[in-house]
Each structure stands twice: as structure tokens, then as C-alpha cells.
Amino acid sequence: MWARNLLFAGIVIAGVGVLRTSLFPLDTKARQVTFDPGPTANDEFQAVVQRVDAAFRTGWADEGLTPAPLAPDLIVARRLSLALTGSVPSLEEIRQFEAQPPEHRVDGWATHLLHDRRFADYFADRLSRAYLGTEDGPLIVYRKRRFLSWLSSEIAKNTPYGQIVREMIAGRGLNTDTPAVNFIAATYDDVKKAPDPEKLAVRVSRAFLGLRIDCAQCHDHFLEPEWKQTHFQALAAYFGQTRQVVTHVSDAGGEYHYEDRVQGGTHTIEPSVPFLPELLPSGGTRREQLAGWLTDERNIHFARATVNRVWAMMFNRPLRKRVEAQTLSEPAPPALDILAADFAAHNHDLHRLILLIASTEVFRLDSTGPEVVTADHEQSWAAFPLTRLRPEQVIGTVLQAATVRTINQNSHVIVRLSRYFGEKNFVTRYGDAGDDEFDHSDETIPQRLLMMNGDLVDKQARDELLNASAQIAILAPDDRTAVEAAYLAVLTRRPTDPERDHFTAKLAGTTGKERQGRLADLFWVLFNSTELSWNH
């Protein structure tokens, strides 16, 4: 009997020990983050960053704007985690981050995240919205999960982005063996029993050129007269020889015909590109020609569109006014061309592009300052723009903040499954942003109710032993540390003095269940703050 009691006591002590090391600086090697600045330490890399910074500074000087001061490192780390993994850093990660020398810890954090599988999975999921849409799509002929898994692997390996796109556009084979072909299969038309060339033309122009010429599908563009229907249909013609038999995508011969929805009848059209025809490769299938033209390093529109989209994923706001515009000549800050040229010159290196953006001054500016930050500051990137987080970022933050340890690929399968289903349920109830993920709309009342009273959020705040609130209540040595740990876990910052005083007073003299309840209240408050739901 004594042996069982001893075993039980041992397990309890070990468990408490693990929790304590999670709450406070730890030394377990396996869980330690490597803070290697990677390419950001190179002079050549820094020279590009400086050119971008100088271009913005010139703009601010012209407009008479004083930029906001630099944001605290922890806030920048939060932005990076949200953009690259869809949630805030865990308390475990924050403790390690703070233990690093300040000079290069943000660079090291960005580099670390790029090597974390959470980044590849999250980026693949977001990019795929532009490639595939958010529909579940036709069964059997389309395998979305396979595509996502493939894309995530390619992003993790840092396969050149141009190559990834070429495989998507020109790939052939089974949708299980060659998952890239699901880009084509996603448009499978059940009536025509073939991929839809018009839908593919829409996807290619929007996802890879940032161009909406969809209106020219049926008629010459009313709003942008430069786009003719023939431009659109000639682009669609590159997919006119694409065939799909059940799960197999291939190319055949034949002409492309399109239906004239205005005048009636059908027309035949040869494939051609709307600009830079000199970049077209001479050989290959029609799809290979289109893919080669699009991803040619001299096709600056491809590079610009990618930079603009990735910038939007980092800031929740694109560098241009829109991620997808009806013209290629929408104005942009000079930074767009500096970054686009660098992206093309470095073989469409996605990791480098993300690090460059993360290293710019504008990414590290505060969203507030001693002087009130105005809309002009945000407009000109003289302050970090305040934007609403996406639904999966909101719940990702809540789920991560509710546990002191990092939820990642090393977590127990039950923890990962719980996170997966928690996120899925929440996003279903909260409402997914859909394909147009940079369309910022106001929060709705049902969304607020879900945050205030919904089970999903409440469960994370509740004073249960597995939750951070209860663990902090039990293990924090004093009230002040407990409040600070809660703020760090949820908002990735320390409380201001008035906040610390207010909440420390609430914990004063409490013990046991009462103390856990007060901590649960604090977590609920932080979960429901503007600060949690916004990028800042």
C-alpha cells in the first residue's frame, strides 16, 4: 500500500515540477528555443531593410509625420507569432524570449518561427484561401487536405515560391500522388466533367497577379477599360486543354471555346497573356507556358502581388490599398518595388521575404505613442496599424493563453486534437472570414456574445486544474507575479501600474478556490478585451 501512495505522491510532485518550470525560466533543452538571427545578421540583408526604411522615412518627412516610437520587443514577438502561427507566444516561450540578450532576440524569434511547423501549416492554410477558396469542393475529384499538407511541406522546406506555383498550375497526375494538381481539381465542374478554365483564369489572376479581371469574363471591363473580354478568355485558354478523369489531371489537345453570355454563341480563342508576352517560354504544354511566364523572375507583377499578399498576412493590411485590385498600376509605397525586386532576385525566397518584412522599421513601430496616433499615421505606415484579428487568431490566442506550455507539434496528440477541434468549432460559430480574408468588418453581437458567454472561451478561463488560470493561482509565489503571469500569457505584455494595482488588490488575502476564481475572472477579462481581439 505504502508503495502506491509513494508512487502517487511522486507523480504529483513531478507534475507540479513540470508546471513550475513552465511558469518560470526553464532549462529543459528539448523545449528550448534557438534564437539564431539567421540571414538577418548579413550586411546584404540589412542593406535591403535599410532601403525600405529610408523610403518610408522619406515619405513621412514629405507628409510632416513623426513616426510612432518602436514597440516593445514582446509586442513585436506577439505580432510575429500571430502572423506566422495564428496565436500568441506561450508563457513558456515568453520566458525564454525575455532571457535572451535584447539585441537580436526579435530576429531570432522570427527565424525560429519560420522553422516551426506551425508556421508552415498556418501559412499554407491562409494562402490556400486564395488558391482554392474556402469551399469544401467536389468529393473524390478534389482532395483539399492533401493539397494543404503538400503546400505546408513545401513552405516548411522553403521551396522557391515560383516553383510551388508552377507545380500548381502545370502539374499532372493523380490528386493523391501529386497533390499540387488539386489547384486544378478544385474548379472541377460536375456538369462539364472537367476543370473550369474560367475559374482557373480568375484564380491565377487574383492569387498570383493580385488582379481582378473577373468582370471581363463576360464583357469588356466597364470600370477598367484596358481589360477586354479577350484578355480574360485568352488567359482561360491556357487551361482549355486541361482534362480530368476522376482523380487524374492531364493535358490533351483541342481548342478552347468560350460562351458569349451577352451576344450568344461560342467563340474560339488562342491562349495569350495580357502583358509581357516576351517572357513566354517557347515549349511545353499550355499550362507549362503560362506557369513559366507567370513565375519568370522578370515578371515583376508576380513578385509585387506576392509581396503585397505576404505583407498583408504580416500586418493584416496590404501594402497597396487592396490585395487584389482591378488594375496592375494601383499606387504603392516604394517599399513594394524594393521588396519585389529582392524577392525575384532571390529565386522567390518566401522565408527571406517574411524576414525582410519582419525586420523593417514599420513592422516594429508601436501602434500608440506619447502623441496620439492618427489615421494619417496608420495610412502612411508611420504607426503599426490597428486591425481586427481573424477568427482563428482570436481562438488560437485564447487556447494558447489558457495553457502555459506551447501547443505545437511536440505537444501530446490529445492537446493538439483539442486545439484543432476547439479552433474549428469556434471559427464555425464565430464565422469564417471566407476567401476575402482582408475585408475588415466590425465585430458582430453574436461574435461578442460568443466571447463573453460561449463555452469555448469560458472553458479556457475556468478555474480548472489544467488551465493556466488555476495553475498560476496555485503556483505563483505572490499576487503581483500571478497578475503579471496572466497578462503575459494572454496579452503578451506586463500590466501597467494601475492595472497591476487593481488586480493585485483583488487577489490580496485570497486562497484556494477563491483565489482560483479571481484568477479565472482576470483571464475572462483579458480574453474579452479589445487588446486580445486586435493586432496592435
Added chain:
Amino acid sequence: MESLMRTQNAEGGTRNEESGLVTSRLPRRGFLAAAGLAWLTPLGTRLARAAEKDHGPAKSVIVLWMGGGPSQLETFDPKPGTDIAAGTRAIDTAARGVQLAAGLEQLADQMGHVGLVRSLVSLEGDHERGTYLLKTGYRPDPTVVHPSIGAIVCHDFPDAGVDIPRHVSILPGQWPARGGMLGAEYDAFKVHDPAKKVPDVTPTVPADRFDTRLKDLDVVEGAFAKGRGQAGATGHRDTMDRARRLMSSEQLRAFDVSRESASIRKEYGETPFGRGCLAARRLLEVGARCVEVTLDGWDSHANNHQIHSRLVGVLDPAFAALLRDLKTRDMLRHTVVLCVGEFGRTPIVNALGGRDHWPHTFSAAIAGGRIRGGVVVGESDPAGGKQPKEPVPVANLHATIFKALGIDWEKTLKTPIRRTIRRSEGTPIKELLS
């Protein structure tokens, strides 16, 4: 019985519910002029205005959403005695010459109020795409997310006095009605079986503790707002206040069908869908504009007849009780009720005794508002062919509903990229409108 079949129409004419036609019509002003009492014109005008008000457009919509795609042959378009019926019987209804599939006996009694379209045509044979088309009137389009009927109705009929959501989806399926380009604020508020509590409107802690939490939240909000001129523009405070108003609103009781008598509840049927229909009526009474109630499970690729028999048994009492109840409360003339799914099912029964997806010809039932009862539009092929007589594009159904609601269906909405789209691209089905 005959007296039940004839109702006085607002302008003094008599509507024959069997044919759905107004059999005589003598406008009051014409009558006054004919009687040499033209000096009474001001009185006539007032009477006419009162009549218009009385018979004005409908104000709200209930969508009975048949998720999965019901078989037209086992619901609103039976073909008794044909090969494609596969044994399904038909029953006569209160509308002469109009038959429904066996199992819809209660609805059959209400057919004087119900119009049928038996020739809806679509090109969308996929559940998600078909649902999008039927709920919005548009085929899925990567350039824009179209708003659903309920979103447009709420957008066009603003109402500041209602605390609860005006667009509600009860028992939402996988794709509940959305606001689309009008914004997430027009998305349907999703609730489950009304026997359960309304989700997310009750604090998880006692009231005093909840109030303390809200006061504590002010401390955190104050810290975040510092130095952020635009922080107020997040709208957080406003949304929070409105959410709290909803949480304490008496209108929330509309979701609670247990407040209805046992006999009414029994009429609707003690099923989640029956309770959903009852809640829909209660919600409309407190100001909701559009309530969608879903009856899922019609996707009968195998055992079609058993599945339909069970679901028709749920639909029939609920749909019929809803119409009776709305009529009794004088709400039917202000409420359009639509019953439809994303497509129909194949005329041929497959080897598993199922029917597969069939967007080529399917049916919808529509009632209330200015909809003429007992009318049948279009005719499907009794041999099971793809071409119906008088094909009706789905968009026409939407244009009809908007017209019944007094909404100009041709009026455009602007998409985020300045493109204009009509509320509906269809044309109202004139045979259905009085």
C-alpha cells in the same frame, strides 16, 4: 367548408382559394363615383389608403430549409402511377386539382394558402453550391459573396427597436444564411433546438460576479486606449453594450417555446424542427425579419422512401401548424413562408433504393404575403426527363419573394469593388403574386 375556402380580400373582392383568383373586384373609389358620390372622394382616398395599409407588402420571411435536397416526387410533385413514382402515392388537397405526396395530409388542408413551383431549374448539383444558389439567388462566384434573402430583408427594413437578432437560423445546417457582401452583421444568428437554452446569452457566472468582471474590463480597456486616437473606432464598447442589452432583453423569451400551450406545441410536433417553426413565429412577433428553420437529412442516396417518409412526418405537422397559426394571428398576410432545399432528386431510383441529386427539375412551396394559394407553376416531365414545362430559374423565386415584400428586386447593391449587383437577377413569377 366553402366559407373557409373564400376569404374577403382587402379591396372588397372575394378571393377563391381554390383557384387562387380574385373573382370579383369593385374598387371603392369606382363604386363611389358610380353612385354619384364623388364628393366623398377624400373619404374614398382615406379608405383606399387604409386598405393599402391593410394589404401592404409582407414584412418578414420564414424559410423552411430542407437540407440535403428533398425528393420532389415524395413531397410537392408526386407522379402517382408512373414508373418514376416508385410506389409513392398522392393525396388530394384543399386546392382543386393539386396533389401532394402521401404523408403531407395536414399541409394538404392548407393548400389554399400555398403556391407551388414544380419546375425550378438549376445547374448546381453539389450541396454547397446548390445551397448557395437557393439561399442567395446567385450561383457561387469567386468575385463576391451574395447576401441571402434574410440579409437583404434585414438590410432593407432597418428596425432600431429590436434587441434580439432580426435574422435567425434555427437548427443551422452546414451553410446557414449569410450576410455576404452586406457584412457579417447580417449573418443569421444561429440557435439550436428551441427546447435548449439560446446559446451564449446567459453569463456563466452569477450576475454580481459578471458585473464585477465588466467593471474590471474597463480597467484593461482604459490602458489600451491610451495614446490610441483610433481605439474608439474599434467599436468594441458599442458592441459590448449592445450584447449586454440583448442579454437582458425580454424579447429573448421569443426563443422559449415552452411558454406556448401544450396543445400548440403538439400541433407543431414535438420535434426540433416543429419547435423551430413555433419559435420562428414567436420571433417574428417581436420583430425578427427572417427566420430560417432547417430540417436536415433529405440526402437519400439509399433508402429514399424510408428517409422521406420519416422527414415528411416531421415537416407536415410543423409546416401546416405554422400556416394555421400565422393565419389565426393575422400574421400570414405579412409573412412569406418558403419551403425548399438545394435541389431535387433523380426520378430513377438507384440500386440502393435511393434517389441521387437532381437539379434539373425540382419544387418549392411558398405561402403568405401576396402569394396566391392553390396555384401551381410549371410541370415536370412525368417520364423523368430533364426538361420541365415553364422552367423557372431559381432567381425568379427570389424576385417573387422580394416583390411580395415590397422590395425593388432590380435595385442594386454595390460590391466592395464598386461593381453593382441586383438584389435578384430574376423576374417575379406573376402567377404566384396577387
